[in-house]
Amino acid sequence: MNADIGASTHETQCMKVDGKPRYTFYSFDEITAIALKSSKIAFAFPIGDSQFKVSRFSLSGSNEALDLMAKTGRQMMQKTMGKGTRDQML
Numbered sequence: 001m002n003a004d005i006g007a008s009t010h011e012t013q014c015m016k017v018d019g020k021p022r023y024t025f026y027s028f029d030e031i032t033a034i035a036l037k038s039s040k041i042a043f044a045f046p047i048g049d050s051q052f053k054v055s056r057f058s059l060s061g062s063n064e065a066l067d068l069m070a071k072t073g074r075q076m077m078q079k080t081m082g083k084g085t086r087d088q089m090l
Contacts (some may be wrong), residue, residue, distance in 0.1 A: 001041065002041070003037075003041045005034060005037050006033070010019050010025050011025070012026070015076065017076065028070045028073045028074065032066050032069070035059055036062075037050050040056065040059055042056040043055050079082055
């Protein structure tokens, strides 16, 4: 993650939200705190062969969205906590 106030690493999990695969962050509070102090944010995800996919976002007017993200994230994590993982053929 890269933002106006610096860069850091964060653990993610890929899970289905409304039937679509989405990345979710384990450190919601940390991401929220960084985003509240920044005007833009970017996330880089490795995709293989030394390449990355980068998603950039403006944080203009983001306070309401961050509140919703934190609430939704906590609910999703509570649903998956304690459940094991299994191999999946992609």
